[in-house]
Amino acid sequence: MRVTQRSLQLSYLINMQKTQEKVGFYQKQITTQSKINKPSDSPIGSARVMRLSNQVESLSVYSKNIDSGLPLIGRTISAMETMQSEIEKLRSDFTLMNNPLENENLDIYAQNVDRAIAALLDSANSEFDGQYLFGGTDFSQKPFGYNSTNTAVEVKASDISGIHKIKISDTISQKINIQGNELFSAITQQNGNLDSGSAVGSVQLGSTTVLDADGNEYTLNFNYTKTAANDYTFDYSVVDSSSVTITNGSNQISFDPATGKLSTIDGANPSLIGITVPANKLDLRIDLSNMTEAASATNLTYLQNQKADIFNTLISIKEQLNNGIKPNSNQIAVVENFHSHLLNKMSEAGSIQNRLENTQLMLQNSDIQTRELLSKEKDVDMAAALVSLQNEQYNLELSYKISSMILPKSLLDYL
Amino acid sequence: MAISGLFEISRRSLSTYQKALEVTSNNIANANNPYFSRQRVVLGALPPDSRVGISVGLGVKIEDIQRVRDQINDAQTIKYNQAFSSADKQSQILSHIESLFSEPTELGLSGLINDFFNAWEELAVNPASTPLRTNVIQSAEQMSSKIKTLYEGLDLVRNDQKLDAQSMVDDINSYLEEIQELNKQIYDANIKGNGGFDLLDKRNEALQNLSKLVNVNVSYDDKNMASVSVGGVFAVDRMYATKFQSSVENGKLTILSEDGNAKVKVNGGELFAITNSYNKLIPDYLSKLDLVSQQIFDNVNSIHSTGYSNTNPQATGINFFSNYSNGVLEINSEILNDPNRIAVSSDGTSGNGDLALRLAELKSTKMLNGLTISENYSDFVSSVANEKVMNDQKASANELVLQQLEQQQSEYSGVSIDEEMMDIIKFQRSYDASAKLISIADDLLQTLLNMV
Numbered sequence: 026m027r028v029t030q031r032s033l034q035l036s037y038l039i040n041m042q043k044t045q046e047k048v049g050f051y052q053k054q055i056t057t058q059s060k061i062n063k064p065s066d067s068p069i070g071s072a073r074v075m076r077l078s079n080q081v082e083s084l085s086v087y088s089k090n091i092d093s094g095l096p097l098i099g100r101t102i103s104a105m106e107t108m109q110s111e112i113e114k115l116r117s118d119f120t121l122m123n124n125p126l127e128n129e130n131l132d133i134y135a136q137n138v139d140r141a142i143a144a145l146l147d148s149a150n151s152e153f154d155g156q157y158l159f160g161g162t163d164f165s166q167k168p169f170g171y172n173s174t175n176t177a178v179e180v181k182a183s184d185i186s187g188i189h190k191i192k193i194s195d196t197i198s199q200k201i202n203i204q205g206n207e208l209f210s211a212i213t214q215q216n217g218n219l220d221s222g223s224a225v226g227s228v229q230l231g232s233t234t235v236l237d238a239d240g241n242e243y244t245l246n247f248n249y250t251k252t253a254a255n256d257y258t259f260d261y262s263v264v265d266s267s268s269v270t271i272t273n274g275s276n277q278i279s280f281d282p283a284t285g286k287l288s289t290i291d292g293a294n295p296s297l298i299g300i301t302v303p304a305n306k307l308d309l310r311i312d313l314s315n316m317t318e319a320a321s322a323t324n325l326t327y328l329q330n331q332k333a334d335i336f337n338t339l340i341s342i343k344e345q346l347n348n349g350i351k352p353n354s355n356q357i358a359v360v361e362n363f364h365s366h367l368l369n370k371m372s373e374a375g376s377i378q379n380r381l382e383n384t385q386l387m388l389q390n391s392d393i394q395t396r397e398l399l400s401k402e403k404d405v406d407m408a409a410a411l412v413s414l415q416n417e418q419y420n421l422e423l424s425y426k427i428s429s430m431i432l433p434k435s436l437l438d439y440l
Numbered sequence: 441m442a443i444s445g446l447f448e449i450s451r452r453s454l455s456t457y458q459k460a461l462e463v464t465s466n467n468i469a470n471a472n473n474p475y476f477s478r479q480r481v482v483l484g485a486l487p488p489d490s491r492v493g494i495s496v497g498l499g500v501k502i503e504d505i506q507r508v509r510d511q512i513n514d515a516q517t518i519k520y521n522q523a524f525s526s527a528d529k530q531s532q533i534l535s536h537i538e539s540l541f542s543e544p545t546e547l548g549l550s551g552l553i554n555d556f557f558n559a560w561e562e563l564a565v566n567p568a569s570t571p572l573r574t575n576v577i578q579s580a581e582q583m584s585s586k587i588k589t590l591y592e593g594l595d596l597v598r599n600d601q602k603l604d605a606q607s608m609v610d611d612i613n614s615y616l617e618e619i620q621e622l623n624k625q626i627y628d629a630n631i632k633g634n635g636g637f638d639l640l641d642k643r644n645e646a647l648q649n650l651s652k653l654v655n656v657n658v659s660y661d662d663k664n665m666a667s668v669s670v671g672g673v674f675a676v677d678r679m680y681a682t683k684f685q686s687s688v689e690n691g692k693l694t695i696l697s698e699d700g701n702a703k704v705k706v707n708g709g710e711l712f713a714i715t716n717s718y719n720k721l722i723p724d725y726l727s728k729l730d731l732v733s734q735q736i737f738d739n740v741n742s743i744h745s746t747g748y749s750n751t752n753p754q755a756t757g758i759n760f761f762s763n764y765s766n767g768v769l770e771i772n773s774e775i776l777n778d779p780n781r782i783a784v785s786s787d788g789t790s791g792n793g794d795l796a797l798r799l800a801e802l803k804s805t806k807m808l809n810g811l812t813i814s815e816n817y818s819d820f821v822s823s824v825a826n827e828k829v830m831n832d833q834k835a836s837a838n839e840l841v842l843q844q845l846e847q848q849q850s851e852y853s854g855v856s857i858d859e860e861m862m863d864i865i866k867f868q869r870s871y872d873a874s875a876k877l878i879s880i881a882d883d884l885l886q887t888l889l890n891m892v
Contacts, residue, residue, distance in 0.1 A: 029854030030471050032847055039843050064543050064825030065534070065832070071825060072818045074544040079554040079814060083803075086558040093565040154566060162791035164568050187789050190797060192561045195804055198797050294787075403544075435857040440865075 030435070037428045044421045051414035054405045061403055070402055077399040083195070084392045090191045091385045093154075094201040097189075098378045101158045101203055104151040105371045111141040111148075112364045115339075119357055128349075135346035142339045146170075146178065149209060149336075159205035162187025168205045169336065177238075177303065178336035180205070186297055193384045201377060203370050206297060206310060211235065211331045214312040219249055219257060220322035221285070227251050231325035235263070238306035238337035239345075240355030242266060245300075245309075247325070255280045255318060259290075261311065263300060272302050280318035287316050306341060308334050335363040443888070446881035449499035453874035456483065456500045460867045463505055464860050471855040474846075475645040477509040478855045479637055481863075507637040510852045514644060517845045518658060521651040522708030524838035527831045529713035533597065534828035537725065540593035542586075543821050549590060550821070552583040553736070553814055557803035560796045563784060567793035568750055573779035577771065580760070584769040587733050591767020594726055601718040605686040605693055608653055608711050613683050615650040616668070616676045619643060623665050623678040630663060640664075654695075655708030671704035673697055693718040721827065728820040729767065735813050737764040739802050747783030747795040758783050 054060060064071040115138065121127055122134050150167040151158045160168035163182040170181045185205030190198040206212065219229060232246045243263050250258045257280075262273035276298060281288040287295050290313065297310040338359045342352040352360075460481040470476035484503035488496050542548045559579040563572045622643040629636030643666060650656055650668070657669045667677040675682050683698040693715045695704035706712045744760040758781055763770045775781045786794035804812055811819060 027851045027856065029850055029856040031474065031850040031854040034472075035843070035847055035850055061544060063535075063538050064541065064821050065538055065828040068822045068825035068829060071544045072822050075548070075550040075818050075821070076814070078544065078546070078551060082551065082554050082558060083561075086561050090561060090565050155568060156566060156791055160791070161789065162567075162785070162787070162793075163789035164791040165789075182789075184787065184789055187787065187792050189791060190793070191565045192797055192800055198564075436861040437857060440861065 033432060037424070037432065041421065041424050041428070044417055044424060047417045048414065048421060051410050051417060054410045055407065055414060058405050058407070059403050060405050074399065074403050077395055077402065080395050081392065081399060084388050084395065087193050088385060088388045088392070091193055091381050091388070094191045094193075094199070095378065095381050095385075097153050097156065097158070098201050098374055098381065100151065100153040102371060102374045102378065104148040104158055105203070105208075105367060105374065107148045108145055109364070109367050109371065111144045112360065112367065115141050115360060116364065119352065119360070122346075122351055131346045131349055131351065135343050138339055138343040138346060142178075142336065142343065145336065145339070149205065156189070157182070157205075159185065159203060159208060160187075161185040161202070161204050161206070162189055169209070177306070177340060178334075179308075180210075184296075185210075193381065194388075197384070199377065199380065199384070201381070203374055207330065208367070208370050209334055209336065210297075211309040211329065211333050212297065212312050213245065213309060214315060214328040214330075215247065215325060216315045216328065217325040218285075218317050218319040218321065218323040219251075219280070221255070221280075221282075221318045221320060223251055223322070225251050225253060229322060229325065231327070233327040233329070234332070235307070235309050235329075236333040236355055236359060237302075238308075238333055238341040240333075240338075240341075240353045240359070241305075242355070243271070243305075243307065245311075247311075249278075252277070255282050259298075259313065261298075261300070263302070263307065265305075271305050271307070272300060274298070274300070278313065278316075280316075285318045287313055306337055308337060331359060331362045331366055333359045335359065443881055443884050445498075446884070447878060450874045450877040450881065452486070452499045452501065453877070454871060456502055457867045457871040457874065459502055461864065461871070464863045464867065467855045468857065468860045468864075471857055471860075474850075475641050475648075476855070477507050477637065477641055477644075477853040480506045480508055482506060505635060505637075507635060507640060508853050509640075509644075510849060513845055513849045513852070514647075515658070517648060517842065517849070518651040518656065520838050520841045520845065521648060522655050522712075524835055524842055525652040525710045526708050526712045527834035527838060529710040530716065531828055531831040531835055533601070533713060533717045534721075534824060534831060536597055537594065537722070538824055538828055540590055540597075541821055541824070547586075548821075549583070549586045549732075550814060550817055552579070552586050553732075553817060554803065555579045556583045556736075557800050560784075561800040563782075564793035564796035564800065566791075567784050567796055568790045570779055573750075573782050576782060577776060577779055580771050583736075584771060587729065587769050588767050591726065591729055594722055594729070595767075598718055598722040598726075601714045601722075602686070602688065602693060605695070605711065605714045605718070608714065609684050609686045609695060612650065612653050612670065612711075615646050615653075616670075616681045616683075618646045619650070619666060619668060620676045620678065620681040622646065623676070627663060627665060627678055651709065653709045654704070654706060654711040671695065671706050673702040673704050691719075691723075725820070725824065726767075728816075728823070731808065732813060732817045732820065733764055733767070733769050735807055735816065737761045737769060739805075739807070739813075740799060743795055743798050743802070744783055746786070748785040748788040749783045750780040750785070750790050751778065754785075754788055755781065756783060 053062065061067050061071050061074055118134050118137050122131065127134070146169055149159050149169045156164050157168050160182050161184055163184050165183070166181055168180060168182040168185045169178055171177070172179050182205070186207070188200050188204060189202035190200050193199045213233060213235065215231070220227070227250070229249045230247065232244055235243050235245050237243065243265050246262045246264065248260050250260065252258055257278050259276045259278050260273070261275075262270050264270050276290050277292070278287060279289045280286065290296065290298070295314050297312055299310055301308045332355075338356055342356055345352060460483070463479050463481045467478050481502060482504040484501055486498035486501050489498060543550060545551070556576075556579045559572075559576040563569070563576055566572055622639055626636045626639045626643065629639060647656070647658055647666065647668070654670050656675070659667050661667065665678045668675045670682075670684065673682065674680075675684075682702075684695055684704065685698055685700075686693060686695050688694070695706055695711065695715070696702065697704075706715050741759045741761055745757050747756065747758075749755045749758060758774065759772055760775060760782070761769055762772045772781070784794070784796040784799070785792040802813065806812055808816060
């Protein structure tokens with residue numbers, strides 16, 4: 026092989042260039058502390074880094090959402106504890122007032138009931154961070170208040186059934202409120218299948234008992250009349266003990282042919298059907314959301330959270346006590362029923378709180394794991410990079426030294 | 441042979457070695473000229489005088505001065521120059537494009553899209569909150585601004601390619617003119633019997649430089665005249681030189697002859713990287729960015745328009761984005777003026793954030809090609825990165841071949857100082873000896889004269 030000055034220079038230059046490139050590579054890694062500084066450093070790695078970075082950000086938002094949700098549910102529990110304490114006192118009063126010796130003190134018990142109503146109302150209108158705890162999703166006004174004649178408590182907000190959800194993971198949206206209607210309203214939930222194959226005009230019937238604020242019993246009758254495929258007319262009527270119909274109504278309901286689930290009530294998204302008869306102190310809701318349409322019919326069943334609303338029952342008790350009349354058994358049953366219902370809801374709120382706290386822990390673990398993966402993908406092993414840099418620098422220095430020793434030499438130097 | 445013959449032999453010898461020393465000096469002077477081909481003196485003996493009985497040579501002469509050059513290596517260098525320059529230039533352009541993405545950092549579009557959807561998640565916690573609504577608008581503005589910057593950046597790089605192409609075509613025209621001129625000079629030198637070696641080296645340099653710019657085909661005729669075609673179009677020989685121009689036809693960057701009759705099929709050299717970027721790569725990237733942005737525009741609006749605002753009176757049917765066109769994702773000006781126009785309530789109540797949750801879920805919803813918006817974007821970034829890696833690898837492979845070819849050429853045609861110094865000593869000694877011979881011939885003649 027013929028060796029020329031230029032071939033020697035080229036060879037040195039090419040090799041030194043390669044070593045310098047390596048030195049530059051390790052220097053960049055050390056200064057940025059990142060293996061991937063641009064997508065082409067590792068196309069797959071950078072896609073993974075983008076995904077993992079987004080995951081870390083999302084986990085941080087979920088955690089932040091939980092941080093915001095926890096005080097809200099905590100405040101809800103605290104408000105329900107206040108209510109429970111007031112109801113406990115009332116239950117105790119109801120026991121005491123059975124003593125004939127207390128007959129003369131019924132007005133004092135009436136005052137206690139009045140104070141309890143005020144406390145319950147105050148708790149029912151509690152708010153946190155501008156959000157009414159029992160106002161569903163309507164935060165525009167206090168959910169409960171007295172009517173214009175101060176004789177009854179009514180729902181002031183447009184809708185207190187709204188579910189407040191927050192996103193706590195990629196797939197879970199967690200409810201963080203106890204809706205006003207599920208705690209305070211008397212809801213009759215209907216369950217069962219309507220026969221999708223039944224003829225138009227066929228009817229399915231059912232009935233249950235409800236109470237007014239004075240403890241009077243009424244019969245709530247329902248019937249579903251098929252009008253077309255997947256469409257029914259839902260008729261209801263409330264009949265008193267003398268078989269007099271005090272109110273009735275009708276709604277058009279439709280079921281989704283694919284899933285069989287209730288899809289609309291009067292053309293809109295399903296919501297509670299309200300029945301209010303102020304003259305009879307009757308205020309209740311019908312929930313059809315669990316009704317389905319299937320190949321065969323089943324018996325209709327009814328689930329009631331409570332038979333009458335607590336505020337107006339207590340107002341009625343207070344008025345009766347002021348008139349020297351003790352609460353009847355149906356009224357006491359309504360209070361007892363509300364108490365156990367309240368405990369159930371406190372337990373539900375507690376379980377929401379637990380779930381949020383557990384999810385928070387899970388998110389913290391996921392965050393650590395995701396950051397670890399991100400670090401493995403992106404971060405530089407500094408020790409290894411420093412050793413490699415040092416090694417390449419030695420190579421470069423050696424190369425410089427040898428080239429300075431050999432390159433200038435030629436026969437000319439010895440002539 | 442008379443004594444005077446000795447003088448003649450010595451004179452020829454002195455002039456021959458003087459010429460040989462000139463050639464060697466020229467070699468040494470060009471030892472570091474990368475395009476120089478070393479020249480070699482071929483010495484030969486003068487034929488003997490046939491008029492005498494015993495044949496004695498008449499001295500030395502220069503038979504030839506040869507240019508040492510590996511033509512096959514030159515042809516291969518031209519071929520690999522085209523491949524290397526194309527990949528290297530493409531890699532440079534992609535590097536510029538890649539830097540526009542700011543990935544993988546929190547300033548990249550990936551993070552900003554994620555932040556935008558995260559802002560909806562946060563809004564669901566308290567849908568009536570003005571700060572959280574403002575946060576949604578700010579994150580949308582940041583995302584929209586990045587899309588615009590990215591789009592404008594890509595567009596700018598594309599326009600730069602048009603300008604680069606024009607200046608590159610000017611360079612090509614200039615090289616073609618130079619080659620034609622050198623062809624003429626080499627032809628003249630050949631007629632005069634002068635090898636024109638330095639001219640050949642200069643023409644070779646021009647051809648090598650030309651091949652870095654565009655795909656060329658070079659052939660030589662029996663008079664060593666180079667005939668060059670560029671992308672299948674005749675470009676230059678000794679008599680003619682074509683001029684080229686770049687122009688944009690139907691949105692495509694094309695290279696044409698000056699009269700517009702011949703279209704160059706560019707498939708190598710830096711010009712290929714430029715036309716490929718202008719005609720294919722960047723439009724493809726712009727359409728991918730459009731796709732991602734359009735997905736955001738369509739999907740966010742389709743959900744948002746069904747919600748109710750937090751205003752009094754409430755409004756529905758409001759689009760969150762008012763328009764998307766050419767990288768500009770416009771946020772509805774009504775929303776910019778009043779964050780309460782953001783419509784996330786599905787039932788009209790102020791605390792309902794159902795739609796905020798649905799909007800946030802778009803982040804993980806599979807859409808076009810079975811990918812989420814982020815995955816589509818990530819796919820887009822990966823395609824740029826992969827293209828760059830592929831071109832880097834192609835450039836490295838071709839660079840290695842070019843380095844080897846250059847090494848081989850420098851070994852074959854390059855000047856070795858040692859070798860030249862040996863020649864100098866050799867020629868100097870021969871020169872000295874020839875001078876001494878004159879002195880001896882003089883002594884001989886003097887001896888004879890003294891006898892008279």
